[in-house]
Amino acid sequence: MTRQLVLASSSRYRRALLERLRLPFTAASPDVDETPAAAESPRAMVERLSQAKAAALSTRFSEALIIGSDQCVVQGDRIIGKPGTHAAAREQLKAASGQRVEVLTGLCLLDAATQATWLDVVTYEVEFRTLDDAEIERYLLAEQPYDCAGSIQSEGLGIALLRHMRGDDPSALVGLPLIRLCEMLRAAGVSVPP
Template structure:
């Protein structure tokens, strides 16, 4: 018998990468844009920042979806003890890739699943260690002009041409680096009574809400 989830699934993120990854589970879901200040707190570790923000994003969707399973996720990279976020501009991306060239960078991909009906919160962080190639100034410019990864932490779109700027990566979940640890998410959903392999929707998915 197929299992029916009592609650709709909501992704508290407008990231196209997370949206695509979540669609791999073949479960209908709604998208909402969470309004969260992503500024790290003083003396906060990268992992703690990512975890806190993933929880804040999930909770931010509660007013719009008081009876739902809400997914929040965030990613923070660190190199030489420094936090590296989304560059937002070409100039900042050049600085990030120059800093990471030839070095190992740890990407902390945090995931939270919030049951807005019961108040239960499940959270974890999945690290991915990436060794970047030694990159010349010309290579950095060429990559950024082609891929334009300005909304990606670490200035590299790994699922695209960014794979050419790295030498090696190590992670327990290859999806974590792209932005959504699906292995951990499947386990969390199971804890909330949703088996993704036998689940079917009793109702059509909700329309996207951009509040």
Template sequence: MDTPPALILASTSRYRRELLARLRIAFDVVAPAVDETPLPGEAPAALAQRLALAKAHAVAAQHPQAVVIGSDQVAELDGQAIGKPGSHARAVEQLRAMSGRRVVFHTAVAVVCAAHGFADVKLAPVTVHFRTLDDAQIERYLRLEQPYDCAGSAKSESLGIALLEAIDSDDPTALVGLPLMRTCALLRAAGLDPIAAAS
């Protein structure tokens, strides 16, 4: 049996690393050097797709024989992108704004294999319905979870699920940061069958 090509995750996210590990394929992690500044007038979905591809291309340029996965997530409320809060005060602002609202989380995944000229990206939008939250709930949640590295300030895989009324998605891991069904489809298209490569 042919040895499958090396698989690299172009990400520093521990959430994406944990999700990709579910596929039981050996992979390396390489941090991509990519400017994540949005372009003027760039829609959140387009931003997520562009950055996912840019991350994969940046690492694939250094490892042309490897199959490289890049991913990015941008939350959207009223047409505006919501990024990682980075601070408690910003997280409070985000959760107040999203209280009682629907927020779309655009999660994009890209796969690039430079040696074979393969590059593609898929988008997995997730609509999240937030409960109506009061300031006391927001403060207590943030103090307990400190989700300052998560777009939208809520970890659905942890206590953040208590902030939500419903999640609408056709790829169940997309909200956490890596849509595994779309990832598997892209890997197969790149010539890496996840089931054959698993151990």
């Protein structure tokens, strides 16, 4: 019997990534408060939120394998979230100009039937070129990455803003680490590729 696979996300980017695996899945938005806990590290936050997102759908999809994911960008000791607006994205990119940031992506696979849980955090380092105001503005007008943590949309024109990227799984940078997810799915008994 094939297990139902559920993506606990409303992110179009995560849906597009999961579609690459050619596994049938349902996407549903979890209702999770994403406010960081007091004194919580960025790593602990994305781990907790990815697990919370999967758990939030476990009653509704009680026999499914549920994928939860959460991402943040860290610059120095600051967590950089989704900008939401053009002005906030401009400020994020000005602050990131010539700097390194770390992208942390929490990933959880929850077997809702047994409560078995696979949990990990995948990291990716990104270094920005020195950016001038005009190229930041052109990028923002072209991509409008207001729903992307740190205003980084590396799968599009954002790649032109970067000096280098370093990590084991480039899909983690977009929001769903597929290499690690495939390992988790195989551990849960799902054949990947199908």
